[in-house]
Amino acid sequence: MSWKTIDRNTVDADHEGPGLSAAAKEKIRGFFPRYPTRRAVVLPALHIAQDEIGHVSLAAMRDIAELLEIPPAAVMDVVTFYTHFWTHPKGRKVITVCRSLTCQLMGQPALQQAVEARLGVGEHGTSADGQYALMTEECLAACDHAPCMMINEKMHRRVRVEDLDRILADPRNDQLDVQRSDLFDAP
Ligand code: FES
Known part of the structure; x- marks a missing residue:
């Protein structure tokens, strides 16, 4: 959020x-x-x-x-x-780039620029092929691994601009290592 x-x-x-x-x-x-x-x-x-x-x-x-x-x-x-909620349709996978201080100090501006250039979109935009949407959020709670971004709910830590192509090319780049929380599942 x-x-x-x-x-x-x-x-x-x-x-x-x-x-x-x-x-x-x-x-x-x-x-x-x-x-x-x-x-x-x-x-x-x-x-x-x-x-x-x-x-x-x-x-x-x-x-x-x-x-x-x-x-x-x-x-x-x-x-x-809340920027987390979209009021219009979005791409298949959402890339969330952290925009808070620690990530900013550790290279977030260059990372965000690279993601925007790669997708050809800005905040709350979707790439022309419909595969990726982009948004920024405040601290993703992994400051010790800054700069961070998420693809859907999967966290990517210490992301360097030169890592971006490899990450985006990985079809499993949004797959969680652990089971999804049931926080929003009905009791
Ligand atoms: S400032 Fe980016 S994860 Fe905390």
Whole structure:
């Protein structure tokens, strides 16, 4: 997660996009007993929506608002606050470059520039072949291995610009070494 407000104009108000499936809604309801209020379920709900659809569409925001009994604007507030949530479709794999201080001191600017040049896109863009999307986030919690970037949920540590082509060419570059956390799975 990171804390950089997104320009609301990046939300494509002309395209509702797909809503949540019945299964996703049921999964969200499964979180209700864990929290003191429905409003508190908004983050797990957004993760579920993004996992299912690939981004958080306007229709999904409305579905979540209805489930949590809060105004749709309250859901959009959260979506547009966290860069982690995408409001438009993204590439198959997401590259997340850390932009916090330790990584910056250890070569992040050159790394980010190289990734942008390689993909031909900037923040929240997707490469022309649809394979990679790019975003930056605050500290990825591996500062002692800076500079870091993630591909989907796989962390790449001490990434040098000269490593980039090899990493991007590896078809398993987003494969986790350990099993994914079940944090956002329904109880
Ligand atoms: S500053 Fe980049 S991982 Fe912490």
